[in-house]
Amino acid sequence: MVPITWYLLVGAALFCIGVFGVLARRNAIAILMGIELMLNAVNINLVAFWRYLAPTVATGQVFALFVLTVAAAEAAVGLALIIAIYRHRASVNVEQIDLLKW
Amino acid sequence: MTHETLSTLTWLIPVLPLAAFFAILLLTRKYHALSHTLAIGAIGISLVLAQIIFWTVVPGGGAHLAEEPIRGTYDWMPTGSSALQIGVMVDPLTAIMLFMVPIACFLIIFYSVGYSNFDKQPDPHDHPGQPPHNGREPLYSRFFAFLSLFAAAMLTLVVADNLLLLFVGWEVMGLCSYLLIGFWYARNYDDPGQITPRQAAIKAFLTTRVGDVFMLIGIVALYSLTGTLSFREIFTPEMTQKLGVLPSVIVGIPAAQFIFFLLFAGTIGKSAQFPLHTWLPDAMEGPTPVSAMIHAAAMVSAGVYFVIRMFPLLAGSATPESPPTFAVMAFIGAFSALMASTIALAQNDVKKVLAYSTIAQLGYMIAALGIGAYVAAAFHLITHAFFKALLFLGSGSIIHGVEHGAHHTGEHLDPQDMLNMGGLRKKMPLTFWTFLVGGLSLAGFPLITAGFWSKDEILADALAHAPLVFWVLAISAFLTAFYTMRQISLTFLGKPRTESAAHAKESHWTMTAPLVILAVFALLAGFVGVKPDFPGLGPILRPGATGTAFESFVAPTIENVVRLEVPAFEVTPLVASIVVALGGLLVGWWVYARRPLAAGQPDPLTKLGGLHTFLKNKWYFDEVYDWAFVQPSIRLGVAVYKWIDRWLIDGLLHAIARGAWRLAEAFRAFDRVVINGGVDAFVNGIKAFGRWFREVQTGWVQQYLYVAVLGLLVLAAIYLALMS
Numbered sequence: 001m002v003p004i005t006w007y008l009l010v011g012a013a014l015f016c017i018g019v020f021g022v023l024a025r026r027n028a029i030a031i032l033m034g035i036e037l038m039l040n041a042v043n044i045n046l047v048a049f050w051r052y053l054a055p056t057v058a059t060g061q062v063f064a065l066f067v068l069t070v071a072a073a074e075a076a077v078g079l080a081l082i083i084a085i086y087r088h089r090a091s092v093n094v095e096q097i098d099l100l101k102w
Numbered sequence: 103m104t105h106e107t108l109s110t111l112t113w114l115i116p117v118l119p120l121a122a123f124f125a126i127l128l129l130t131r132k133y134h135a136l137s138h139t140l141a142i143g144a145i146g147i148s149l150v151l152a153q154i155i156f157w158t159v160v161p162g163g164g165a166h167l168a169e170e171p172i173r174g175t176y177d178w179m180p181t182g183s184s185a186l187q188i189g190v191m192v193d194p195l196t197a198i199m200l201f202m203v204p205i206a207c208f209l210i211i212f213y214s215v216g217y218s219n220f221d222k223q224p225d226p227h228d229h230p231g232q233p234p235h236n237g238r239e240p241l242y243s244r245f246f247a248f249l250s251l252f253a254a255a256m257l258t259l260v261v262a263d264n265l266l267l268l269f270v271g272w273e274v275m276g277l278c279s280y281l282l283i284g285f286w287y288a289r290n291y292d293d294p295g296q297i298t299p300r301q302a303a304i305k306a307f308l309t310t311r312v313g314d315v316f317m318l319i320g321i322v323a324l325y326s327l328t329g330t331l332s333f334r335e336i337f338t339p340e341m342t343q344k345l346g347v348l349p350s351v352i353v354g355i356p357a358a359q360f361i362f363f364l365l366f367a368g369t370i371g372k373s374a375q376f377p378l379h380t381w382l383p384d385a386m387e388g389p390t391p392v393s394a395m396i397h398a399a400a401m402v403s404a405g406v407y408f409v410i411r412m413f414p415l416l417a418g419s420a421t422p423e424s425p426p427t428f429a430v431m432a433f434i435g436a437f438s439a440l441m442a443s444t445i446a447l448a449q450n451d452v453k454k455v456l457a458y459s460t461i462a463q464l465g466y467m468i469a470a471l472g473i474g475a476y477v478a479a480a481f482h483l484i485t486h487a488f489f490k491a492l493l494f495l496g497s498g499s500i501i502h503g504v505e506h507g508a509h510h511t512g513e514h515l516d517p518q519d520m521l522n523m524g525g526l527r528k529k530m531p532l533t534f535w536t537f538l539v540g541g542l543s544l545a546g547f548p549l550i551t552a553g554f555w556s557k558d559e560i561l562a563d564a565l566a567h568a569p570l571v572f573w574v575l576a577i578s579a580f581l582t583a584f585y586t587m588r589q590i591s592l593t594f595l596g597k598p599r600t601e602s603a604a605h606a607k608e609s610h611w612t613m614t615a616p617l618v619i620l621a622v623f624a625l626l627a628g629f630v631g632v633k634p635d636f637p638g639l640g641p642i643l644r645p646g647a648t649g650t651a652f653e654s655f656v657a658p659t660i661e662n663v664v665r666l667e668v669p670a671f672e673v674t675p676l677v678a679s680i681v682v683a684l685g686g687l688l689v690g691w692w693v694y695a696r697r698p699l700a701a702g703q704p705d706p707l708t709k710l711g712g713l714h715t716f717l718k719n720k721w722y723f724d725e726v727y728d729w730a731f732v733q734p735s736i737r738l739g740v741a742v743y744k745w746i747d748r749w750l751i752d753g754l755l756h757a758i759a760r761g762a763w764r765l766a767e768a769f770r771a772f773d774r775v776v777i778n779g780g781v782d783a784f785v786n787g788i789k790a791f792g793r794w795f796r797e798v799q800t801g802w803v804q805q806y807l808y809v810a811v812l813g814l815l816v817l818a819a820i821y822l823a824l825m826s
Binding site for chain 1: 796799800801802803804807808811
């Protein structure tokens with residue numbers, strides 16, 4: 001069986017990719033996708049820790065399911081926001097969405 | 103009637119005209135008929151009350167009244183332990199004044215209805231403050247208000263039981279004379295040398311003020327020595343004796359005489375005696391009823407009344423054998439009488455002649471008091487008031503008649519100049535006969551006129567006590583008779599010298615009725631002064647009595663402190679007064695009436711040359727006063743203005759102002775540079791920093807996140823470093 005470190009490394013890598021996506025992408029949808037990556041990286045950790053540390057209780061799996069549900073809801077709200085902004089400004093480039101200043 | 107009732111009635115006498123004054127001025131100014139009804143009604147009720155009081159006290163006799171006068175006194179102004187009082191008192195002297203003053207005031211105010219042309223409509227061409235041309239007086243109501251105040255002030259003065267209230271009445275009267283002499287305040291003359299009413303008003307006010315200042319000092323001195331101003335308390339034997347021996351500030355003169363002199367100075371001003379007489383002739387600028395008010399009923403009489411009232415003050419320095427005398431007063435009175443009589447000779451203004459005759463007659467009274475003839479002075483005061491009121495109202499009627507003629511013919515002339523008159527006897531018969539009565543009374547026509555009896559008494563007293571005064575007064579009496587005849591001749595006799603005089607018309611009945619009433623008094627008032635030992639008349643009028651009716655009533659007023667001695671009947675003064683009166687009238691008749699002056703003919707007196715000019719210019723008193731007092735005052739005023747006011751005070755003020763200005767400038771600079779600058783710099787710094795620092799907030803959410811992640815990493819690194 002592969003050690004837990006590998007899973008954790010995959011999760012950390014995935015999280016870092018998500019963070020990078022969120023910080024570096026200019027497309028709002030891509031940012032949303034970055035967020036999804038970070039959530040799923042967390043899910044990998046949860047499942048990995050469940051399997052290796054406490055396989056008798058289903059806490060980690062249930063937690064991961066909750067995260068998925070919240071991620072789905074978040075994606076729905078996020079996409080709706082993006083569509084609204086797109087309708088308004090014909091763009092989803094976050095560099096142009098900069099009204100919240102001074 | 104009880105004592106309290108009488109005292110209340112006495113209070114009401116001055117209060118009613120005062121109320122009328124306020125009512126007219128505040129409420130009924132627009133309603134002329136109501137205004138004069140109020141004024142006449144108020145003084146009318148006062149007249150009735152005064153008569154009630156007079157006839158109530160007369161049967162009791164003067165001695166009883168002097169002992170127990172009608173009194174009503176209240177505390178007025180508390181002054182520490184005591185209080186200044188306000189109160190009324192009716193003693194014999196006040197009683198006879200209460201007989202005379204309201205009658206004269208009432209008739210004068212009544213006469214003013216006709217004089218101010220109530221029977222005519224207001225003329226829109228007339229200006230307020232100028233005499234009406236042929237319409238009703240524009241300031242009709244105001245005139246009656248002022249007259250009422252005048253009467254109220256005089257009555258206050260008469261009933262006052264202390265010097266303070268008397269002084270109040272005295273000064274209010276001064277105010278009224280100012281207001282009424284200057285009643286036609288907007289009047290101007292073509293001749294700039296002629297005094298205008300407003301100048302005359304100021305002159306009268308200031309001249310009397312000179313005397314009043316001394317009088318006030320006298321009152322204060324009296325108060326500080328005696329601690330009271332009440333007549334009853336001052337005029338006690340103890341008090342007058344004490345004042346008679348107390349030394350005054352001037353060595354050798356007792357306090358009583360010194361204070362009396364100060365008080366007498368007030369009278370010199372008010373009664374227009376030399377040297378403060380110059381205001382009185384100019385006071386003729388006022389409407390004629392005012393002249394009558396000033397000359398007969400009130401003002402000048404008040405001066406003499408005051409001296410009579412204060413006369414007992416001299417008692418302390420007198421011996422029991424002789425009445426007190428005061429040489430200064432005798433001199434001033436006699437001199438005024440002589441001087442005014444001579445000036446009256448050369449005056450052509452019908453009212454100015456009367457004005458100077460007033461000075462002369464008041465001089466008689468003052469001289470009489472100066473030689474101790476207390477009763478004679480009081481008697482002459484009463485008779486003079488009647489015949490002088492009559493003469494003034496008569497002259498007003500004459501002027502009115504001539505003005506009517508001037509209006510009718512369109513002539514421009516001085517309606518007061520006697521040379522413009524003549525022949526008015528037929529045009530104005532009532533005025534003529536009453537004026538004749540007044541004139542004869544003034545001249546002292548024997549037996550049938552009041553003036554004869556009072557003047558005779560003064561002359562008799564003068565001969566008994568001071569022969570020199572007698573001669574001066576006798577000459578003055580001769581001159582008086584002469585100029586009276588001159589006035590009557592020039593005015594009424596002969597043929598009219600101008601068209602206006604020819605078209606003169608008898609005045610309205612409201613003006614002639616008072617004349618007739620006053621004429622009755624001018625004839626009959628003298629008979630209370632007939633001596634019991636006067637041949638023929640005496641035994642009929644005063645059988646078995648000692649002293650005249652007037653004397654036996656008035657003399658007790660001061661008998662508790664002064665023993666008065668009225669000389670018995672003597673032939674010499676009687677002959678003298680008959681001779682001077684008839685002689686003067688005869689000479690006057692011979693010069694003026696035998697061949698009446700024709701139009702354009704000069705006055706026969708001008709043949710006197712320089713003397714006539716001297717008299718016509720009133721002994722140059724005005725010029726001398728102008729040179730001695732008025733011009734130096736003006737120069738002093740200019741100097742004070744230039745050097746003290748402009749240079750010293752203004753300079754000082756300007757220096758202070760400039761200093762303050764400079765200081766303020768400095769503070770302002772400090773304020774601007776340091777305080778404002780500091781605050782501004784601080785604020786600008788904050789602002790600049792904010793402007794620079796806000797760049798941090800870009801609005802890019804990613805950037806914020808970026809910073810957050812970096813921060814997180816940093817914190818994590820620190821955490822890890824600390825843990826290991």
